[in-house]
Structure formats: C-alpha cells, structure tokens
Amino acid sequence: MNWSELSELLPVGVVLAAALVVVFLDLVIAHKDRYALPMVALAGCVLGLGSLIQNYLSLTTYYKQSPPWFSGAAETAAGAFNPLILGGHFSIDLFGFAIAGVALLAGALSVLSSAHEEDDSALSSGEYYGLILLAVAGMMLLGFAHDFLTLLVSLEIMSISTYILAGSRRDLKSGEAALKYLVLGAFSTAFLMMGIAFIYGATGKLSLSEVLIPSEQLVSSAFLIRGGLALLLVGVLFKVGAAPFHFWIPDVYEGAPTGVTGLMATGVKAAAFAVLGRLAFETFGPRYAHDWAWLFAAAAVLTMAVGNFLALRQENVKRMLAYSGIAHTGYLLLGFLVSPNADGIMLADQLQNAVFYLLAYALMTLGAFGVVGLVREDGRRLERLEDFAGLSKEHPGLALCMAMFMFSLAGLPPFAGFFAKFLVFKSAVDAGYVLPAVLGVLTSVASMAYYLRVVRAMYVDPVRATKPGEAPAGARCRYSWTTNLLIYGAGLATILLGLFPSGPTFLLR
C-alpha cells in the first residue's frame, strides 16, 4: 500500500481536525464567546472544500486530464489516471469529488442555519457542531469508498452522528425522531451487513467493482449472490428513503432540529446515493442491467407516487418538505437506471446528471429548511402552512426566496430544479426507460399543487387575525445574519444554476 496516497484524503482530515477543534474549543472558551463555535465549524467546511478543490486541480495538472467519473470508466493503459488508491479501498474519481463537495456544502449550510439557535444550549454546544463535521467526514469518505468494508464503516460514521444530532433538541419530538431514526437505521444497517456477508461469502471479494466479475463461482452461487444483493439494496433504499422503506422520513424530519433536517435531507441523502450510484454503475453496471434495473424502476415509480400524493395532504410545512424529499428520491432513482448496452461515456453522462440533481436539490432544500427554521413566534417554532400567511408583507425577501425554492422544487423553469429534473428524465429516456420517465413528469406536474400552496399562503392568504395579547405579526421571524446568508445564497445559486446549468460541469473541465 502506498501511504503517500493518503494525501488524497486530506479534505477529510481537515474536516476531522475541525471537528476535534470545535469539541475542545467548547471546553476552554467562555460561555458568551460561543458564537465562535459555528464559525470554526464553518471554517472547517470551507477549508475542506478548498482542500478538495486543490486536490482536484493538482490531480488534473499531474495527469493532464480530469479524473474519470467513476473507476470503472478509467482507462487501463499504463500511465493513465488510476483513481483507485490505498489498496483499492478508496476511489478518487469525479463522482467521489462531487459527493464530497455536496456533503461539504450541506454541512456548511446546515451550520449556517443552526448558528442562530443560541437559546437551545444543546444546539449551540461544541458537540453539536463537532457531530455535524463528523457526519460530513463520514459522507465524504462514503463518496470515495470503493470497497464494502470502508463503505460500511463510513456509512456508520455518518449515521451515528446523525442519530444523535436528530435528538439534540431535547424535547419529546426530537427524542422520538432520534429513537425512530436509530432503531430503523440500525435495522437497515443490519440488512446491509447481512447482504455484504452473503456476497463476501459467495465471492470472497470486497471491492465494489470486482464482486460481480463473471466467474465460475458466480454461476454456482447465483442464488446466494442474488439474496445478498437484495438485502444490500433493501439497506441502501432504506438509507436514501425510497418507498416502500420511507416510513421513517416524515417523523424524523419533523422532529429533528431544522438545521439537522436540512443536513439529513441533503448531505445524508447525497452520501446514500453515492452508495447507490457505485452499486448501480460499478457493481452491477450495464452487464447486469436486465437483472436489477426493473427493481430500481419500480422503486422509483412507487417512491414518486407515494411521496407526491402524501405530500398533498400535509398541513405542516416541514412534513410536506419531508414527503417532497421522498418524491425527489424517486426522481433521483430514475437517474440511476442503466441501459444494458450503455458505454462508459453514456454512464458518465448519466452520473453527471444525477450529481447535478443532487447539487440543485441540496441548495433548494437547505434554503427552504432555512426559511422554515426562521419562522417562529415567542420562541415557538411555527411550521404549519397557515403560519406562513402574510409572510410576503412582513419579510418580502424571505418570502421571495421561499417562493423561488418552491418553484424550483416543483421543477419550473428557469430555476435549477427544472434542469435537474429535465436531465434525469432525459437520462432515463436515453437508457430506454420511457414509461418511468413519463410517470415522473406526470407526478412532477401533480406536485405543483402542494408547492404552490406554500406560495399562495405567503402571498395570497390573509394575515391571521391577531388575538389580543398575541405578539404583533411583524415580529414573527427571528433575525439571523447567518441564516439569511444561507437563504439568499441558496436562492441566488438556485437561479444561477437554472440560468447556467452547464456552470458546474464547466468548472470540472
């Protein structure tokens, strides 16, 4: 093993170091200086992002070409870019870079949206920010992980941190969220592990790209491998929150602190999709597309239907966003349907589209959760739809951003969500899965109903009649410059990504 390759994981190291610094800083600083903690955490994410970009640039200059999208697409010629490092445990390909980038972004924005929570001391402690950073480190490792062992360990780093984060608000709902997340998460990990054990037992291999290479063994233990893969897929679909394994999402998203919900909805989802993507593109690949793609397609259709139709009935905005997250998982799954006769270029294109979707979804969802986190009254969080009534008059800027996020989530041009959906539907059609794509468009149209309800509440519905003794309606939102930064930044990015969808891909060239 070449230990100098460890430098490729420097971004993870930076985030880990920041996590330790935050935890220890909390011990030594005075209570009134606690506002420094989120700043350190933020700096950790930004430095990690810088280190990631630096790594990418130095790799590109060294090999005079950009890394391949995934290790399977790498050229095998001597001297060509070999993304597999450290004995094949990690793969530093573009997919990994993209997932790590989304994870860092989600972590940074989640820190920004939590920074105003100084009234909840558990949420302003060093442990809270340390756990966010640890979760981000786990997501980054998951993005690069290339064998089942590293994959499982990284997944658990991320999961354990988020279990605890979900319960960090210390009230009944938050505790319920943490417990449900823990029990069901542990359950899904058990499925995942059992699947890995079956596959390892059948093939004796752990590398994601090698387990399904055709061999005599593979034929003789086909049943076993199928069982293992089925368990594996159950575990992964559980983690991404696809139907029929989506039941935990609404309760967990609703109960967890809003900043954590944002992290779970974006970073955790992106990292779980990293596993799914590696399974789809590296483990199964076009060779086995016939065997498993119908399963993905069925799960995608079911997820889209369940998510969208249940979201229609929600009165709580946070719950609505949770169901909308399920629906978006369905759209994303469409991006991972591989055609049996796809070549490397096509697969890379597909992966690129899925990553674009993840990025766009992360921005608009974190922005929307940021707005939800700000709306409150007398320190009480307001999450119901009717609580948003008249927001456009009191906080026109926030309302405008929220409206943009809703339009973007619904998939209306010219926002990022439109192009994201367009790209994944296109890759599904290109891969030959027309019916799921059509169903995706239809459910997407139906989804406008509930996204527009939020917009109507903010702009059209009359302001609630204030009872005597109630706080004046104008004081409904807290002011927090960090969260405002997050919201306006995400809003701007949503428009820019929509107007220049090739922007991020341009950067990667």
Add this chain to the structure above:
Amino acid sequence: MVRAMHSMLATLLFWIVVLMTVTAATFVVVARNILHAAFALAVAFLGVAGIYIFLHADFLAAVQLIVYVGGIIVLVMFAIMFSAHTQEGTVEPRRTWLALGGGALVAGVVLAATIMLINRLQVPLAEANAHADAAYRTTASAAPGEIALGHVLLGEYLLPFEVASILILAALVGAVAIVRKETR
C-alpha cells in the same frame, strides 16, 4: 477408536452449543421481562463464541466473550437496573398475524439463503477444517489465527481499521452530547 469417540463427542458438543444459542436467541425475542431478554442475549452470545471455537477462531471467540458477553450485555443490564420498575419491566408486545407472517417470511428467506451459503461452502469448508485440524494437532498449540488476523488488520486493512476509530470518536462525542447537562 479413541479418535472416533473424540470426534463424536465434539459433534455432540457442537449441537449442544448450537441448540443453546438458538434457544437463547428465540428467548430474547419472546421474553416478556426485559432483563430476562438481556440475559438470554448474553447466553446467545456465549453460544456464538462457542461456535467460533468450533471453527478454530479462538481469537474471535475470546473477543466475543470480552466485548459482547463481558462488556456490552453487562452494561445493558446495568442500564436496565438503573431504570425504575425492575419487576414491572415487562413488555406487552402487539402480535398481529400480519407482523408474525411478515417476520416469518423474512426469517424464511434469510434462512433459505443461509442454507444455500452453507451448502455451497460445504466442500471448501470441510477442506479448511481438515487443514486447520491438521495444523491444530501437529503444533498442539492454537492455529496462528490471531497472528494472521493481526497482520491483515494492521496491513492490508489498516485504513478501514483506522476509519473505524473515527466511528468510535463519533460515538464518544455523541455520548457526551447526550448526557451533557444543559448549561443554562
């Protein structure tokens, strides 16, 4: 003849251990008293350690005993003892036919797959056993399992091994975050 008796005795012992493990594991699920369930889990882990010994994985067996039987379950019981209502610590599970059927289905599928695994591995497993047995008999001391394991863990798999320490760090920070008193 002695050898034959020896192996017969070993087989008998193996089935006793297996029966104990499975019975205890079943009891974990059906026990109404939570401390009984925890104790049954300890017995099940003990049985698993026994199975490891039959597989000549002595090191794994010892670790199983130290970590699971002697550590985790003891702490689980410790936690149960600290929570009130020790005698009323019974649960009344809701058992519906759907849940039972679903559980049975999942268990059946997993069982079938496991049987397939064992069936497929029978030949190499027997070979491996014979090999390990031979090594065991000639050296009279244990197979070098723990040495090989150490080399693999600190060689080829050092990185995942170290990443696991980050996992433990996360759990540690999380434990502090959970028990931490509100500062205001």
Add this chain to the structure above:
Amino acid sequence: MLSLGLDASAVGWKLLPVLLVFGAVLAVVPLLVYLERKVCAWIQNRVGPNRVGLLGPDGLAQGVLGFSGGGKRILGGLLQPLADAIKLISKEDFIPAQADKFLFSLAPFFALLPPFLTFVVVPVGADLTFGGTTVPLIVADLGVGMLWVLSVSSLAAYGVQLGGWASNSKFSLLGGVRATAQMISYEITMGLVLLSVFMHYDSLSLREIVQAQATYFDPLLGRLAANGLGSWGVWHQPLAALLFVICAFAENNRLPFDMPECEAELVGGYHTEYSSMKFGMFFQGEYIAMLAMGAVISTLFFGGWHYPGYASVAAASPNLAALISLAVLGAKVMIFVLFQMWVRWTLPRFRYDQVMELGWKVLIPLALVNLVVTALVNL
C-alpha cells in the same frame, strides 16, 4: 481413566491435569476459609477458631468416641470449615417471595464457574512423562490464553449482577450495581496491563510466558542463562505487576474494594438475601477467585511453576522436577492468597467515589503509560 477404556493415549492423559487442577482447587478452598479466619485472628490479636478439632476437650474424637486425648487442644478449629459446611447445607434454602426465582437460583453458578475456568489456561507444572507419553500439566494450552483469563473474569460480573437484581432488595441491587461498575472499570486497566505483558513476551499463551521466564539474558555472562528468579516478569514489567494485583483485588471484590458487599452500609450487598448453599457458592466462588488470581499473577509475573535449579533436577529426573514444580506453583499461589488476606484485614475500605476515581483517573492512565513505554522499548 483406564476404566473408561481410553488406555494411556493422549486423550486419556488429558484428564490428568483436569482432575489434578480442579481437585486441588476444591480441596484447598475449605482450608482457605479456615486460614482466613486464623489470619484475621492473628492480625487482630485474637485466637480465632479453636474448638472444632480432632483432639482436645471439644474435639471430634471426644464427641464421637468419648476420647478426649488429654486436656490440650491440638489443631483445634481445623474442622471448623466442615462444621461451616454442615451448617450451610442444613440451613433453609430461602428464596424471597418477590425474587426472580430463575435468575436468583442461577446467579450463584455464575459466581462459582468463572474462577474455575480461569485455571483452564494456567500451566500448573512442568511436563510429566509416563512411558513415552508426555503429559503437559495444563488443562488446555489455548493460543489466546491471556484473553481467556480476561474473558472469564468478565463473566464473573454476571453472578454479582444477576444475584443483586434477582433478590429484589435494595441492598442487593445497590451491591449489584456497584459491582458491575467496579468490575467493568477495572477490567479496562486489566486489559491494558495484559496488553503490555503480551507485548513484552510476544505471546498470549501462558505456557509460553512461563517458558520465557525460565531464561534471561545475563549481562555478566553475556549469554542467556537459566534462572528462575532473574527473569521473572515482575522485573521487566513492575508497573504492570502492581496494576494487575490492584485490579485482581477489585475484580474479586476483596477489601479494600469490597464496595459490592460492604457490610456496614449494604448488610451483605448482592448476597444479602442468599442463604444455605446458594450463599455457600458465592462464598466458595470468592476463594476460588483468590486462588485463580494468585495463579495468574504468579504465572505472568513470578515465573509460574519455574524455580531455580529446575534444569539440573529435570536432567536427573523429569518427573521429580515436575512434581517439585507443582509444589512451587502451589507455594507461590499460597503466598499471594495470604497477601490478599493480609491486605483485607489491615486496610480500611475505600469510599465508592474513591474506587471509581482510582480506577479511571489513576490506574487507566498509568496502564496506558506503561503500554506506550512497553511499545517503545519493544519497537
């Protein structure tokens, strides 16, 4: 053995160390009970049990045969353990009404069994030879010997914990909870200590550890010399030896670490509600654990069964050397048992927070330092 039809094969001879070790342990335990009471009496300047003996005014001979054997009490009190045993057996085996009957009855076995199991990996003597068959005096030479010691000593927590819980009494419960916390805490130090010992000897097998202590590098001679004293582990790992001895006290719940029993506050701790032979099993378990810890300490740090001059005796007669080695280990174990008794009757009890503080803030850091230093030295 021969009657089992197994003849003198290796399998048959395997039973010899089993019978030897477990028989010796069982035979010695009643003696230890007597010894403890006598030692306690000497330290407290009392006479101790001196009535139930063989000869003398109130000896067994007079009671049964009417033969007094003169007015002097000879070895009076020697039969006290027998009287204790009769008392224990004939008492009512009482189970409290609200107790968890199953676990209440099971717990004493968990107190008795683990210390027995420790002896499995302890080499009690040099190899015996019978007509060409070599019989190693060890029940099972597991490659993971030291881990075995650690794992069975962690099992001992169950007896105390289950017993304390199942009695449904607040004294028992408190005793059980204290014992669990204490044992878990000191097991960590014990594990770290064993790790550095393992690093030093480069083996987990107790048998190989004893062999390693048979020779040492003599700087004057400039070569390996056979000597039973200079190569003792205690000279190489003094801190480890000290820490291990302290942990052994804590693991056995002996004074000054007898928080779980603590007569003054908890009546009897986890065995408050136990009577008759169930109590007797807890009682015996404690003495067997003392023996086991003595055996492990002598094996790891004091040369095990090795003694100076073993090589020359073995050259003359291997079997004689082996028999002497048995006696040597027995003597070493007895010294440590007496040491434990001595400590018990001279030191006061810790407060509970002091026990925890000592374990977590002193012993574990020391063990870690020892581990790092050992690692650096062996680099």
